[in-house]
Amino acid sequence: MKRDIFQAIADPTRRAIIALIALQAMTPNAIAEHFDTSRQAVSKHLRILTECDVIRQEQKGREIYYQLEIDKMKEIDEWLEQYRIIWETRYEQLDTLLAELKQQENNERKK
Amino acid sequence: MKRDIFQAIADPTRRAIIALIALQAMTPNAIAEHFDTSRQAVSKHLRILTECDVIRQEQKGREIYYQLEIDKMKEIDEWLEQYRIIWETRYEQLDTLLAELKQQENNERKK
DNA sequence: TACACGTGCAACCTTTTGGTTGCATAATTC
DNA sequence: GAATTATGCAACCAAAAGGTTGCACGTGTA
Numbered sequence: 001m002k003r004d005i006f007q008a009i010a011d012p013t014r015r016a017i018i019a020l021i022a023l024q025a026m027t028p029n030a031i032a033e034h035f036d037t038s039r040q041a042v043s044k045h046l047r048i049l050t051e052c053d054v055i056r057q058e059q060k061g062r063e064i065y066y067q068l069e070i071d072k073m074k075e076i077d078e079w080l081e082q083y084r085i086i087w088e089t090r091y092e093q094l095d096t097l098l099a100e101l102k103q104q105e106n107n108e109r110k111k
Numbered sequence: 112m113k114r115d116i117f118q119a120i121a122d123p124t125r126r127a128i129i130a131l132i133a134l135q136a137m138t139p140n141a142i143a144e145h146f147d148t149s150r151q152a153v154s155k156h157l158r159i160l161t162e163c164d165v166i167r168q169e170q171k172g173r174e175i176y177y178q179l180e181i182d183k184m185k186e187i188d189e190w191l192e193q194y195r196i197i198w199e200t201r202y203e204q205l206d207t208l209l210a211e212l213k214q215q216e217n218n219e220r221k222k
Numbered sequence: 223t224a225c226a227c228g229t230g231c232a233a234c235c236t237t238t239t240g241g242t243t244g245c246a247t248a249a250t251t252c
Numbered sequence: 253g254a255a256t257t258a259t260g261c262a263a264c265c266a267a268a269a270g271g272t273t274g275c276a277c278g279t280g281t282a
Binding site: 010 | 115117118120121123126130133134179181182184185187188191193194195197198201
Binding site: 138139140150151154155157158172173174175 | 257258259260261
């Protein structure tokens, strides 16, 4: 069962974890305190995120610090690129249309 | 069971459907031809995508054309924004570091 | 060395997911 | 009006997801 980044971010708890550790690395215990679920459930999510290379762990003594692998988020951005092209094109077309309408309006006034 | 956009794009088939109808609206039958699964399975995916407002349907006679609701994709882009800030900041810091190293190198040469 | 702490893993359970087949319904065509 | 076509929906099923509890194991600390 190989998961990808899109399945990784599908779960709301996992998105919350990502947001939580985005700015500073945290231990599983510290992360779990922010949620209603058990520490083990959070641990499972961390395992999934690790498998997908969304997060990375660093052992410090008996504690493990998890931190976001920001480059993985870029993959989503790259996938989104194909749609960004579409909505930007639409905006351009809309701009063109608006410009044309404005031009027409001006021409009307001159009459 | 209310789904969100992230669950909508979690499934690879659904992402393929989105890509397929991104440029032009298509009927369920036409879409289903691109996949190994049954027409009904595709129909289910279309229902999920519709529920999440990722796609929109337009009836034409007995055919239904599904087309992408591109604005919904922007929601993902907006969510990604918080991480884009992070990776762009990292790049800036890297640029600064590289500039400093280059400066140091130049200073060494002058000696 | 004994004990507490931080963590991951296994077993188990319920709900959700994604697929299938069969059928109902509405629009078109003969 | 009868047959065909396009589609959605319900029932069913296997697999996966997400949660829980209990336990094992390494690392610090008294």
